[in-house]
Amino acid sequence: MRDYQPRRYTIIGDHLTQHRDLSLTAIGLGAHIQSLPDGAAVDIRTLSGKFAEGRDRIAAALRELEDHGYIKRIRERTPEGRIVTRTLSYNVPRIDSDRHAAEPVAGPTVEPVAEQPAPPAPEPVVRPPATTPPPPPSSNTTPAPPPARPHRPAPPPLPEPTAPVPERHRLAAALLAELRRDDARLLLAERDVRRLAPGVAAWLERGAAPDAVRRTLATALPPDLRHPVALLAHRLTALLPPPLPAATKPRPGPVPLQNCDGCDRAFRAPRAGLCRDCRMTSPAHGPAAA
Incomplete structure (x- = not known):
């Protein structure tokens, strides 16, 4: 995961961090040099004092960076007769053909170095100017809408009797209220009894016996029953029996x-x-x- 860092960061191109011809020491040293401020010392003695690679490996890494155009070291003689070294660091490598024509990213820092026999003076690094970090995401951006939930079809309505019979409705309400005798989880509220009573009355109208209706509603309940009213409504709708056929007169037998x-x-x-x-x-x- 990459977090946005508003301060203390360095922009380094993938052409350096994923360079196929540079050693890992040179890649790490190049990234370190680009992260330093202008004027920082990048001579072999200073770098070997910071890291455990040793002077030989650091010197070789600096030569690799110079050969591939990531740094350029220039030695000049001052009017006073002393030798100074300027080190230019490029965030985009300069090839050999345009090293002298390319302008440095920032002005070089000049450090005097004694000619003989004093050790070479620290080599300052010249870094490109800091790039303005990308702005944080705007708060006015419209958030993406949440994914739409799958559409569920509405449950079918409860069956109702064709003819309202008060006595049959009272019997249906009493049957629903007594279901808790079979299973305590079927304790229904009064409003639920009023809602389901027309469905039970429709069963009774079609000739179903009250005991048969009670067994159909109260037996084989799931062990994790959470919505008893929804289960009863489903059974009353899905298992509704057909109406009884009309009674026919018996055919007369032989005399x-x-x-x-x-x-x-x-x-x-x-x-x-x-x-x-x-x-x-x-x-x-x-x-x-x-």
Whole structure:
């Protein structure tokens, strides 16, 4: 994660930090030199006193940076006869063909160095002017809208009876209120009973027995039941039974056989008595019906 740093930072190009021909010592030394203020000492003695690489490795790293155009060291003689060294540091490397033509990023700092035999004087570094940091994100930027939630279809409405019957509605409300006897989690508020009662009344209107409705609503409950009202409404809607078909009249069966009281002959008649022949000959009964 990269945090915004409003102070104490240095802009260094990837062409240095990811250079394929420079050693890691030269890359680190180049980044260190670019982070120093103008006039800081970057001679071998000063740098070897800061880091553990030693004079030989630091001297080699400085030569690498100079060969690839990241620094330029110029020795000049002053009018007083002393030798001075100027070190120019470039945040963009200068190739050999334009090293002399390229202007330095900032004016060089001149440090006198004794000719013989005094050790070389510290080499000052010239850094490019600080680049203005990017402004923080504007507070007027419109934030991105939150992702839209997936649309859920509305639940189907509860069933209702076709004809309002007060007695059936009271039975439905009593059935819902007694569900807590089967499971304590089915303790319903009065407003929930009023909401679900029409659905139970629709079941009763379709011929469902109260015990069957109660078993359907109160059995096989999930172990982590959190919304009992929603579960009851779902069962009342999804498991609604169809209406009972209209009752049909039973078809008449065959006329039973009877034994004639006069001749003991079998004949078909709805009731016991005389057969047709005995009724025709019997004066007490008169003429028999066909």
